[in-house]
Amino acid sequence: MGNTKYILGSFADPDDMMHGIDKLQKNNVSIYDCFTPMPIHGIEAKLGVKPSRLPIAAFCFGALGTLLGFSLLYYTMVHDWPMNIGGKPSFAIPNFVPVTFEVTILICALGMVATFFYRNHLFPGRTPRVMDLRATDDRFIIAIDAHENTDHALIDTILKETGAVEVKYNDRKYVSYE
Amino acid sequence: MGTHNHHHDYNFNERYEFAGKAKTFSIIAIVVGIAAVAYGMLMGDHILVERTYANLLLMGYYFTCVCAAGAFFVALQYVTQSAWSAGLVRIPQAMAGILPIASIILLVIVGLGLSTHNLYHHWYAEGLTDPNSPNYDSIIAGKSWYLNFSGFLSRQVIFMGLYSIFAIILAKLSYKEDLEGGLNSYKKSFKLSAIFLVIFGFTTPIWSFDTIMSLEAHWFSTMFGWYNFAAMWVSGLCVITIVLIVLKKAGYMSWVNENHLHDLGKLIFGFSIFWTYVWFAQFILIWYANMPEETVYFYKRWEPEYKPWFWLNIIINFLAPLLLLVDRDAKRKQNAMLFVAILLLAGHWLDYYIMIMPGTVESHRGFGIVEIGTALGFVGLFTFLVMSKLSKQGLVAKNHPFLDESLHHQI
Numbered sequence: 001m002g003n004t005k006y007i008l009g010s011f012a013d014p015d016d017m018m019h020g021i022d023k024l025q026k027n028n029v030s031i032y033d034c035f036t037p038m039p040i041h042g043i044e045a046k047l048g049v050k051p052s053r054l055p056i057a058a059f060c061f062g063a064l065g066t067l068l069g070f071s072l073l074y075y076t077m078v079h080d081w082p083m084n085i086g087g088k089p090s091f092a093i094p095n096f097v098p099v100t101f102e103v104t105i106l107i108c109a110l111g112m113v114a115t116f117f118y119r120n121h122l123f124p125g126r127t128p129r130v131m132d133l134r135a136t137d138d139r140f141i142i143a144i145d146a147h148e149n150t151d152h153a154l155i156d157t158i159l160k161e162t163g164a165v166e167v168k169y170n171d172r173k174y175v176s177y178e
Numbered sequence: 179m180g181t182h183n184h185h186h187d188y189n190f191n192e193r194y195e196f197a198g199k200a201k202t203f204s205i206i207a208i209v210v211g212i213a214a215v216a217y218g219m220l221m222g223d224h225i226l227v228e229r230t231y232a233n234l235l236l237m238g239y240y241f242t243c244v245c246a247a248g249a250f251f252v253a254l255q256y257v258t259q260s261a262w263s264a265g266l267v268r269i270p271q272a273m274a275g276i277l278p279i280a281s282i283i284l285l286v287i288v289g290l291g292l293s294t295h296n297l298y299h300h301w302y303a304e305g306l307t308d309p310n311s312p313n314y315d316s317i318i319a320g321k322s323w324y325l326n327f328s329g330f331l332s333r334q335v336i337f338m339g340l341y342s343i344f345a346i347i348l349a350k351l352s353y354k355e356d357l358e359g360g361l362n363s364y365k366k367s368f369k370l371s372a373i374f375l376v377i378f379g380f381t382t383p384i385w386s387f388d389t390i391m392s393l394e395a396h397w398f399s400t401m402f403g404w405y406n407f408a409a410m411w412v413s414g415l416c417v418i419t420i421v422l423i424v425l426k427k428a429g430y431m432s433w434v435n436e437n438h439l440h441d442l443g444k445l446i447f448g449f450s451i452f453w454t455y456v457w458f459a460q461f462i463l464i465w466y467a468n469m470p471e472e473t474v475y476f477y478k479r480w481e482p483e484y485k486p487w488f489w490l491n492i493i494i495n496f497l498a499p500l501l502l503l504v505d506r507d508a509k510r511k512q513n514a515m516l517f518v519a520i521l522l523l524a525g526h527w528l529d530y531y532i533m534i535m536p537g538t539v540e541s542h543r544g545f546g547i548v549e550i551g552t553a554l555g556f557v558g559l560f561t562f563l564v565m566s567k568l569s570k571q572g573l574v575a576k577n578h579p580f581l582d583e584s585l586h587h588q589i
Contacts, residue, residue, distance in 0.1 A: 041586055041587075041588040042586075042588055051506075086466065086467075086468055087468075088466075088468075094461070094462050094465055094466070095462075095466070097458065097462065098462070
């Protein structure tokens with residue numbers, strides 16, 4: 001078991017997996033991550049997952065979009081080629097609102113998608129990082145770092161006791177690269 | 179955070195008891211309201227009488243809109259098959275339940291206002307449609323096929339009557355579900371809600387054209403209906419939130435937690451932005467086109483006596499929810515949500531004030547006994563009626579098919 005990097009407990013039932021998490025935590029086994037084919041309410045809080053920082057990226061991209069939209073309008077409507085439209089002044093703020101708003105939304109949305117893809121290795125053409133392929137289908141996986149938690153026998157027992165259908169000892173982190 | 183718990187200790191037979199201070203204060207508020215209206219009507223001042231009518235219209239319309247928003251909320255939850263709200267639907271149901279009373283009050287106000295010429299005199303007055311009269315107004319004459327005494331009142335009766343009927347049936351089906359269980363009530367409610375939403379969606383803009391926009395009958399805006407819908411929906415959500423928080427603070431509805439409050443907060447936040455969007459869309463089109471027959475609406479609201487309130491309207495109804503509710507934690511805290519909901523209710527009072535007053539009392543606007551008293555009276559009446567309604571049924575629709583999912587709601 002010396003080369004084992006990660007221990008994966010594979011559950012067929014999400015409730016069993018949740019009990020598994022409880023039992024492991026009670027025995028001071030730190031859990032690396034869980035992978036499930038569907039969202040499970042309460043799992044983030046149980047695992048102590050920190051809130052996503054995506055909103056920060058959203059704010060930055062939004063601010064960038066506001067700046068870009070406003071500058072585009074200012075350059076075209078005021079600086080480069082001012083036009084008389086209905087006798088309104090060239091630099092009329094209400095005019096600027098719709099376009100600035102739309103560019104803000106556009107840059108914010110595209111930026112968030114790009115950030116999300118970058119962070120999760122989901123860019124088209126990249127092999128996605130998957131620790132257990134069946135986690136995208138019908139299995140609920142608890143992944144445990146085998147170097148941090150040395151008592152592998154205890155982990156094995158707990159996982160099987162709480163209803164794991166299968167326990168894997170993987171020498172590499174991501175199986176999707178094979 | 180609990181485990182995936184399928185056992186709960188909630189008392190689903192819990193009943194709200196409407197008594198004590200809440201009841202006393204709501205009755206005092208009603209008395210204050212009646213006194214203020216009597217003061218406005220009986221002082222012998224013609225302008226004050228008109229101002230009182232305008233205030234009654236404002237609060238009567240506001241009251242009816244909030245109750246209609248309750249019916250809309252209930253129907254929307256059925257049609258979208260929402261689970262999160264299953265634990266708190268009794269609150270909008272109670273609001274919908276008093277829609278018939280609100281409708282009758284509004285009907286009396288618009289009926290009296292119309293026939294005494296204190297409201298809607300821009301299109302309903304002697305000689306306006308008679309080519310031989312010195313009062314002849316060709317624009318009003320051209321609209322008289324639509325804007326006339328009987329047409330106006332029958333539309334009011336039909337629209338509010340329809341909303342009330344659906345509101346009552348939807349509430350009744352839910353109460354029946356408490357006793358009988360099963361899915362029959364839910365399935366029927368789903369169908370009825372779908373029909374109701376179609377009717378509601380097509381008629382509320384027309385209803386607001388009639389009730390509010392026709393106060394300045396020369397002017398029109400096709401955005402006005404959505405603008406009013408947005409105001410109605412935001413204020414309705416705020417009232418649901420306030421009632422919920424008040425009940426929770428009194429120790430009721432333990433099954434509703436910060437996750438459900440968070441959802442209400444997101445709706446209030448989102449629809450405040452939507453309100454601004456529609457408000458601005460209406461404004462920019464008129465501002466840009468710069469046609470005198472359209473700009474007159476904003477010209478009146480730009481006069482010195484309305485201008486500060488015009489700006490305050492945007493600050494309260496857009497900037498305040500934007501800044502105060504953007505944070506996740508704020509939407510999950512009872513006190514923060516209570517503050518924003520009360521602020522927005524005041525904000526939408528101001529919104530209706532800006533819609534109604536320049537077309538009725540114009541430069542004779544005021545803010546005094548009549549305004550505050552009428553508003554207090556209607557708040558008291560609403561509290562009294564909704565809380566009495568709530569106390570008559572269990573506080574949870576205990577056989578709602580999505581109740582269990584609602585209990586486990588987490589965001």
